[in-house]
Amino acid sequence: MQTNTHFAFLDEGSKKEIRRAMLKAVAIPGYQVPFASREMPIARGWGTGGLQITLSVIGTEDVLKVIDQGADESVNAVSIKKLVHDTTGVEVTERTQEASVIQSRHRIPEVPLTEEQILVLQVPMPEPLRNVEASEYITKRLHSEDEYSGAWLMLFEQIMKYEKTATNADHPVYVNGRYVMAPSPIPRFDNPKMHQSEALILLGAGREKKIYAVPPYTEVESLAFEDYPFTVESFDGQHCRLCGATDVFMDELIDPVTGDATYQCNDTSFCVERLNEREKAEVETSYA
The missing domain is CATH 1.20.5 (Single alpha-helices involved in coiled-coils or other helix-helix interfaces)
Known part of the structure; x- marks a missing residue:
């Protein structure tokens, strides 16, 4: 059986097309850029969008870290890490500080990221208005018109029902004062880490064929009402049973x-x- 001989699995034409989409995403923070998502040797919904971004940006001198819901040793993380390593030969690490490219599912690392790092987030559903509008044509028009009353209505209904917003993960954010964006299913605890992040954040949805980005030092504000301000998960009075940490998720x-x-x-x-x-x-x- 013939094996793939391309560096980082994808052919150069595919990587160039994905990089062009990423450049547009960086130029327009929070805007969802369509791209021709490729078939990957993992199932759609298991990180194909993030994987294609990682394979398109990684170079021979990079160091890779892959995490899944905070764990380096999960099946998803190990499988993606192995594929990238086998097709590039790049060094892999579990230390956030050593990594130049970090691919993650559902978490932003606790260690603050730097300008020398790229964070790639896997995204299952990139459209923050999908719960209130099924039509892609209409959601694109709403974004173009800066019309986000549907997102506000969704939060308002949660407050009416639960007396608080109930988005435990993927709480929508306003990026650069223009686009409402789905931050991927990270916990609310991680939303503030996107604000003025030193690292470039790239988000990829393979099944939905979308790439979007938060460039370094970009304003990111979680949607909230003045009388119901945005709050993160609280662990007051608790500590990690292993290391004793108190200020982490x-x-x-x-x-x-x-x-x-x-x-x-x-x-x-x-x-x-x-x-x-x-x-x-x-x-x-x-x-x-």
């Missing part, structure tokens, strides 16, 4: 026997690094 773990709840860092590499630093400090203290 955490998973709630329920003991099946006692029913007691404990908390643990969702970003596994961040947690491991804190543990290693604490152990190192304890060793140095014992020898002091």
